[in-house]
Amino acid sequence: DAGVTQSPTHLIKTRGQQVTLRCSPKSGHDTVSWYQQALGQGPQFIFQYYEEEERQRGNFPDRFSGHQFPNYSSELNVNALLLGDSALYLCASSLGAIKKLFFGSGTQLSVL
Amino acid sequence: AQTVTQSQPEMSVQEAETVTLSCTYDTSESNYYLFWYKQPPSRQMILVIRQEAYKQQNATENRFSVNFQKAAKSFSLKISDSQLGDTAMYFCAFMKSIQGAQKLVFGQGTRLTINP
Known part of the structure; x- marks a missing residue:
């Protein structure tokens, strides 16, 4: 049973460019959330998707x-x-509505 | 707004010792969930333990247990018989439900090192 998979694992971009990150949920899961974790900080909620719609958005x-x-x-x-x-x-x-989230290993994005 | 505070940026103990990580939170809600996640160098957030606020009994998962004090808004994690593999960042998190969506609010984390 595959867990949450994310791609790519690392990415380097320059200012002004655009980037796309991908996520495959754990088998049987229907809800996906995205978080941003700056160096030395806890993750911050970006948004959540359910039934192909954005259900809630962070700041x-x-x-x-x-x-x-x-x-x-x-x-x-x-x-x-x-x-x-x-x-x-x-x-x-x-x-x-099951209140248990499973995380992937993340994508490390560096913007130069 | 909900906030989560972890007052210990770093902790270090010897293998087999018991260690307690502190967490306090602020909320006006009465029904919510609290979590401890572990983040090893692999960067994946691994769920350690979950506590439902309406349950008075403290959650336990093998060597991991919590001390949940609802009135004090305190949620500490106790790791018994610590092992080298417990070395990681530990994050306390509060789950808020907003219009059906579940949002985790994380603390700043505690870096735990288990020494041989």
């Missing part, structure tokens, strides 16, 4: 957008990258 600008596909996988897109977007991006999956 992030519109440069951060996402998508969920019919197979429940998800993408996180960040436009007009800033140096401050450098962080570990974590994807978490869950099943419906």
Whole structure:
């Protein structure tokens, strides 16, 4: 039973570029959440997707957008990258209202 | 707004000792969930233990147990018979449900080192 998988594991971009991160949820899970973890900090909630719709959003600008596909996988897109977007991006999956999230190993994004 | 505070940035103990990590939180809600996650160098967040606020009994998972004090808004994690593999960052988190969505609010983390 595969857990939450994220790709790529590492990514280097330059300011102003756009990036897409991908996440496949744990088998049987239908809800995907994205978190940003800056160096030395706890993760911060970006948004959550359920039934292909954004259900809730954290305090992030519109440069951060996402998508969920019919197979429940998800993408996180960040436009007009800033140096401050450098962080570990974590994807978490869950099943419906069950309050237990399972995390992937993240994508380390470096913006130069 | 909910906040989670971990007052110990770093802790270090000898193998087989018992260690307690502290966490306090602030909320006006009466029904919520609290979690401890472990983040080893592999970066994956691993769920250690979960506590439902409406349950008075403290949660236990093998060597891991919590001391949940609802009135004091305190949620500490006790690791018994610590092992080298317990070395990791530990994050306390509060789960808030907003219009059906579940959002985790994390503390700043405690770096735990188990020494041989």
